[in-house]
Amino acid sequence: MRLRFFTVFDIVKNKADQLGHSENEMYANLKKEKINKKDLLAYKDSGIIPTDEKVLSGILNYLDMSRVELELKLGRIPTGFEEVFSNSTKEIAKMLEEKNIVNQQQKEISISSVQPYYSSDLGKLYNGDCIELFKQVPNESVDTIFADPPFNLDKEYDEGVTDKNSFSGYLDWYYKWIEECIRVLKPGGSLFIYNIPKWNTYLSEFLNGRMNFRNWITVDMKFGLPIQGRLYPANYSLLYYVKGDKPKTFNVQRIPLQTCPHCGREIKDYGGYKNKMNPKGVTLSDVWSDIYPVRHNSSKNRKFNELSIKLLDRIISLSTNEGDVVLDPFGGSGTTFAVSELLGRKWIGFELGNCEIIKERLVNKEKDKKLFDKVYEEKNKLFPDRIKELRKKNGLWIDDDFRRGSDNKSTSDKSINEENNIKNYDQISLSLK
């Protein structure tokens, strides 16, 4: 039985299900209330309440509900009732607790231990449903969780794992495994959730009451065809939250200055600040424009979605240290586990579909190692070697010029200069965002 609803459509559908009516019968009954199919479908993919009074009253008649009850079913405090709600929390809590006693007594807790599909010195991969498998994970035992769940886009993954749920069903499911993520994270542990922005707006609202918001990271990437009547979707959202007031680990990540791949010239003009730039690169901002989809067959491990080594390296390096534990409940092709192995992190992985692909990838690491080394050719450098050479050839400045300049000064001048530079580096990085 569905407990929470997020759309009016799902509430109506649930009522029809309770009455044992088919969808056609449901629409026929709605017609009697002067509601046509189009009127109802407008509330299938959004959580709003009908603004048209006629539509609203027809739906309320069909549901045999008041507007207040409808808002409560949508999981919110009814508009205009905030004060009375706030003044009545004692009575509401008492009523809810009394009703819940029966529920608690009926709940059976059965945790059976499951054997891993694959184990390495650093990690364990389990084949099954993440909500079941989470039960194996002790409280406060994980440092970072990265989750790239199905996006409810009606896709089919390997071994018949489908990605189609109702609006309410998807969010209900989502909140269940997020509660588990929060339970297993250590204090100060980090949670990263990758999804399309639409779903992350709901998740953010849910998470704000339970964890500490750090960033909404925009991963700039085109992920489909243009949609008529809408802006072309060109970013994924990566939510970053921590359990408790601050992260237990936050390792600054630096990226190269953006330059033209043909001439090596910087894309933006940094004016007179070039001598103050950190030779290790620009501080990473919350807009990531340097992550590309894994499309080429030579780097892909399966035909379904797969994230890049670069993305996972960034997330894991940023939020963990060697020996820390990383968990990914939606293994897919195993990118999180492959990167954890390469970075010397312990890991726990779940995957409902095909685990053999992941196992093969973790046993034969050469391809991932090559891609990983490529990521490090550019990481924590103001200019990657290739760009540095290109700039030298074209008579453009490189960071070595300034360090060489300060080498010629007297020792005291040099240390003052370096100290000033270090202080300035981060200000400059900020102004580049």
Ligand SMILES: C[S@@+](CC[C@H](N)C(=O)[O-])C[C@H]1O[C@@H](n2cnc3c(N)ncnc32)[C@H](O)[C@@H]1O
């Ligand atoms: C978007 S893909 C993850 C891709 C992964 N990040 C990668 O880089 O390869 C989502 C994966 O979650 C799996 N999945 C779906 N529902 C699941 C569940 N309830 N428990 C565990 N895995 C599930 C699917 O089979 C699919 O492989």
